[in-house]
């Protein structure tokens with residue numbers, strides 16, 4: 714069965730050539746500082762909310778857990794100063810989290826991996842960071858370690874909602890992104906029509922993926938985060954666009 718995650722869908726939508734390199738040819742990606750930091754922050758929050766006694770959940774413990782996680786993987790940084798900058802950013806995110814959010818919350822699920830068939834050929838894959846069982850129903854939460862974008866892409870939350878509802882057989886009342894840099898949240902109550910539209914979009918993308926033969930490049934700001942710039946046939950255009958646009 715073909716498996717699609719929201720990240721994989723986004724890669725396909727942004728640049729089909731990058732999709733080919735990563736998912737068709739299976740070319741490796743380099744460790745990146747942001748991915749390493751993001752993994753540590755997610756590990757820390759999972760370990761923190763797994764502590765059984767709410768009184769153990771102090772801001773100091775949150776920072777201790779971050780440092781413990783950090784020792785396990787220090788890849789992706791250019792040098793020690795670079796690593797220190799990223800570690801301080803992660804620590805700042807944890808301090809902000811401790812200030813802005815309920816540390817005594819008792820999540821129903823933490824880092825929940827789901828694979829949900831949505832047709833005979835296709836399954837959705839996803840890892841939901843956290844699910845709370847709030848008074849008004851299930852609450853899907855996704856932590857974001859990057860900066861809050863000007864426009865929120867809700868597809869990921871809609872797909873998580875579909876997967877969770879089908880897995881637990883219960884409706885989701887709310888879905889949120891928690892932006893850890895500034896401590897803000899973006900929340901919505903997913904509507905049936907929106908969930909159906911998200912599934913239709915996945916099925917459309919699936920049909921395009923299995924019929925794609927050329928995998929054209931699409932140059933844009935996202936090229937800055939692509940591991941395959943050195944082999945990309947559009948690299949000269951990328952250099953020119955970057956000089957012109959400043960990204």
Ligand code: SF4
Pocket residue numbers: 728729730731930931932933935936939940941942945946947951
């Ligand atoms: S560098 Fe840009 S255009 Fe080239 S494969 Fe990567 S994302 Fe696509």
